[in-house]
Amino acid sequence: IQSDHPIISRFQRYLQINTAHPNPQYREAADFILSEAESLSLQSQTLEFVPGKPLVLLKWPGSDPSLPSVLLNSHTDVVPAEHDKWVHPPFSANLDPNGDVYARGSQDMKCVGIQYLEAIRRLKASGFKPKRSVYLSFVPDEEIGGHDGAEKLAESDVFKGLNVGIVLDEGLASPTENYRAFYAERCPMWLVIKATGAPGHGAKLYDNTAMENLLKSIESVRRFRASQFDLVKAGLKAEGEVVSVNMVFLKAGTPTPTGFVMNLQPSEAEAGFDIRVPPTADQESLEKRIAEEWAPASRNMTFRFKQKVSVLDKAGRPILTATDSSNPWWALLEDAVKKANGKLGKPEIFPASTDARYFRNLGLPAIGFSPMANTPILLHDHNEFLNKDEYLKGIDVYESIIKAYASYVDGGRSAVSRDEL
Ligand SMILES: CSCC[C@H](NC=O)C(=O)O
Ligand SMILES: [Zn+2]
Numbered sequence: 001i002q003s004d005h006p007i008i009s010r011f012q013r014y015l016q017i018n019t020a021h022p023n024p025q026y027r028e029a030a031d032f033i034l035s036e037a038e039s040l041s042l043q044s045q046t047l048e049f050v051p052g053k054p055l056v057l058l059k060w061p062g063s064d065p066s067l068p069s070v071l072l073n074s075h076t077d078v079v080p081a082e083h084d085k086w087v088h089p090p091f092s093a094n095l096d097p098n099g100d101v102y103a104r105g106s107q108d109m110k111c112v113g114i115q116y117l118e119a120i121r122r123l124k125a126s127g128f129k130p131k132r133s134v135y136l137s138f139v140p141d142e143e144i145g146g147h148d149g150a151e152k153l154a155e156s157d158v159f160k161g162l163n164v165g166i167v168l169d170e171g172l173a174s175p176t177e178n179y180r181a182f183y184a185e186r187c188p189m190w191l192v193i194k195a196t197g198a199p200g201h202g203a204k205l206y207d208n209t210a211m212e213n214l215l216k217s218i219e220s221v222r223r224f225r226a227s228q229f230d231l232v233k234a235g236l237k238a239e240g241e242v243v244s245v246n247m248v249f250l251k252a253g254t255p256t257p258t259g260f261v262m263n264l265q266p267s268e269a270e271a272g273f274d275i276r277v278p279p280t281a282d283q284e285s286l287e288k289r290i291a292e293e294w295a296p297a298s299r300n301m302t303f304r305f306k307q308k309v310s311v312l313d314k315a316g317r318p319i320l321t322a323t324d325s326s327n328p329w330w331a332l333l334e335d336a337v338k339k340a341n342g343k344l345g346k347p348e349i350f351p352a353s354t355d356a357r358y359f360r361n362l363g364l365p366a367i368g369f370s371p372m373a374n375t376p377i378l379l380h381d382h383n384e385f386l387n388k389d390e391y392l393k394g395i396d397v398y399e400s401i402i403k404a405y406a407s408y409v410d411g412g413r414s415a416v417s418r419d420e421l
């Protein structure tokens with residue numbers, strides 16, 4: 001059902017726009033955001049770095065334009081859903097009797113985009129005036145890599161003109177009462193390994209077949225995977241602190257119209273792996289392992305990357321946002337969450353990828369945060385939902401954070417002491 005509570009109903013309306021790949025309704029989503037922005041008297045512009053993929057940029061001007069601004073980023077696209085496996089249709093945004101809103105994007109991350117707007121609505125109503133300008137970016141394409149969205153924005157002259165000082169982007173739901181906040185993310189390495197070998201009769205035992213060569217690699221990958229997973233299971237490392245490797249496809253055999261030839265050992269076999277590398281891991285030694293153990297030329301193997309993101313920046317430093325006193329935004333966030341009666345867990349490394357990496361690559365601090373406590377982690381899963389009360393609490397939290405961020409004046413204390421002289 002559609003809620004009669006205007007805040008919940010607006011959330012539902014955003015979720016009801018089907019922005020799933022491969023054909024996201026970006027125009028409808030942009031129009032929705034623009035009409036919300038108009039009702040809030042925010043300045044707006046629509047950037048179309050790639051035709052058909054609008055990026056909406058909103059501005060709440062601050063009273064001191066010399067101060068670096070705050071950027072609240074969210075993506076408008078969502079991953080596809082298998083409609084028949086959901087208890088409620090994934091774009092119905094049905095509110096059930098428990099107060100759970102079911103929709104693709106309810107956690108990832110339409111909730112966040114519209115919570116930003118609701119928080120600004122409250123702050124405006126309360127008469128709050130920001131010192132720093134607050135920008136909101138609603139970007140396309142995060143789920144397919146962000147190349148036509150956040151990456152283009154971060155590279156643009158428009159972005160330079162925003163003079164951004166801090167970026168907020170998405171985090172993850174938390175099954176406990178503690179919210180989660182992320183200071184870095186693992187980097188994707190999408191690896192395809194290919195084995196070749198002598199073809200032959202399916203009844204013959206001989207060495208060096210493509211299948212045998214590939215299986216040796218898979219065994220080696222699995223040993224490595226287990227060694228990493230064991231560290232997590234033993235509680236020695238958090239999920240984002242180990243290298244994850246998961247096999248995502250296998251491709252081999254000689255097809256027939258109804259299946260595969262059964263008595264022929266094929267001459268080629270391929271496997272694909274989604275590997276995620278923490279920013280502080282030794283990526284070079286992992287690449288060496290790939291070349292020497294997982295796809296050795298000595299076993300007639302080759303490999304290629306469908307995607308490979310470096311864990312280091314141009315200066316050779318791991319790409320991460322400081323969480324110590326060198327980054328005042330972290331303490332401000334902790335404090336603001338507390339003020340809104342929320343609890344924050346220890347800073348974490350995001351296990352997958354987000355658009356935050358494009359901003360961190362520029363040297364900007366970026367914090368991944370989606371205020372969803374007491375919520376099962378359902379992003380990209382069937383039956384993704386968010387409870388309306390958690391959603392409303394999240395608005396309080398953003399109200400507190402935006403207020404703190406937009407009021408923060410670096411070096412304010414020394415200015416006071418000068419006045420006192
Ligand atoms: C590397 S581009 C893909 C980005 C995607 N982001 C969220 O799931 C991910 O797979 O992490
Ligand atoms: Zn997301």
Ligand SMILES: [Zn+2]
Binds near residue numbers: 079
């Ligand atoms: Zn996602």
